[in-house]
Amino acid sequence: MIRKIAVAFCLIAATHLAAAEKPLSLNDLDMQQPTSANAALQKDLETRSSMLKWHQWVGIAAIVPMVGTYVLGTQAQSSADTRNLHMAMGISAAALYFTSASFAIFAPKPDGIKDTGSTKWHRYLSYVHLPLMIAVPILGNMARQQAERGEQTSGAANFHGPAASLLLGTYLISVTVLVFNF
Amino acid sequence: MRSSAKLVWSGGLIFLLALFSVSQAGPPALTGNYNLAESKVSYTVNHAFKKAIGISKSAKGKARCNARECEVLIAVPVNTFDSGDSNRDLHMLETVRAALFPVLTVRGNIESSLLTKPSFTTQFQVEFAGKTATVSGVVLKLDAAGGVLKATGSLTLRLSQFGIKPPSLLGFSVDDEVPITFESTWQR
Secondary structure, three states, X not given: OHHHXXXXXXXXXXXXXXXXXXXXXXXHHOOOOOOOOOHHHHHHHHHHHHHHHHHHHHHHHHHHHHHHHHHHHOOOOOOHHHHHHHHHHHHHHHHHHHHHHXXXXXXXXXXXXXXXXXXXXXXXXXXXHHHHHHHHHHHHHXXXXXXXXXXXXXXXXXXXXXHHHHHHHHHHHHHHHHHOOO | OHHHHHHHHHHHHHHHHHHHHHHHOOOHHHOXXXXXXXXXXXXXXXXXXXXXXXXXXXXXXXXXXXXOEEEXXXXXXXXXXXXXXXXXXXXXXXXXXXXXXXXXXXXXEEEHHHHOOOEEEEXXXXXXXXXXXXXXXXXXXXXXXXXXXXXXXXXXXXXXXXXXXXXXXXXXXXXXEEEEEEEEEEEO
């Protein structure tokens, strides 16, 4: 009788001790850390972050000549010197703009990621200011040629000013939506 | 003498057996094994210009409770956090090296004496971005009824604890401290 009680005691104790020894692990949750790390994905994410940082700073730098070009544009018709400076600043703005855009366009992006939130609006606005950034210099060149011939601005060249206003406005909004919460 | 000695030994063994069994029993509401049924984990990142809140409802967890303590393990896939902005989420994954360490785990052993209180403070071991750190000051509130345990609480992670360089926007870095809140429902 004593032996049976002793054996029962030992069995119960052994069961409890065995159960307490093994700590919970990810296997108990049907989860595991990857056995082979996805180094390629991490590298892509790091490259993406680096390129988008360049996109950010070059894009912000483009604001300076863009605003300067816009301000000079209000007086470009009356003075050849102003017109030339307006054109030079416009070329600088375009160079920085397209450099910035390139960083964003070519930054690696994991498959299946859809733009959401401020990023979505930032991209939608680019569908407006990117084509304008191509059209505005073309229209501006037309206006410049008319001015140099001593003609009043006419035809499609008339849209240079309004298009430039829309370009600057959408571009500034595009930057602002990423900086602040709305 | 021999029979009385036998009586003493058997009595002693029975007493030890009873004592051992009682020691394994605990407060009836919080013993046994629990699985995490529902959860909501939120992080808040503070920046000079904005605040971002990321939410995940994909945590998995198990709790093993006996008379002495509850052993808890919770794991959250890092890529399930959604802050409402895809680029921000991708940048977060890069910053915390989620491709290499895709799971955030939280482990803790909570003394049974604490579990009888409606609210208490404890500490957990957190494994994140390839590093493990002890996070103190974890506030937990429990509500147990009908075999279902609801646990809510908060803790604060410091990015520097896990070797994470705080990301920045326009030259301003986010705060090193990241408050985390959670709501969870556990079932036996």
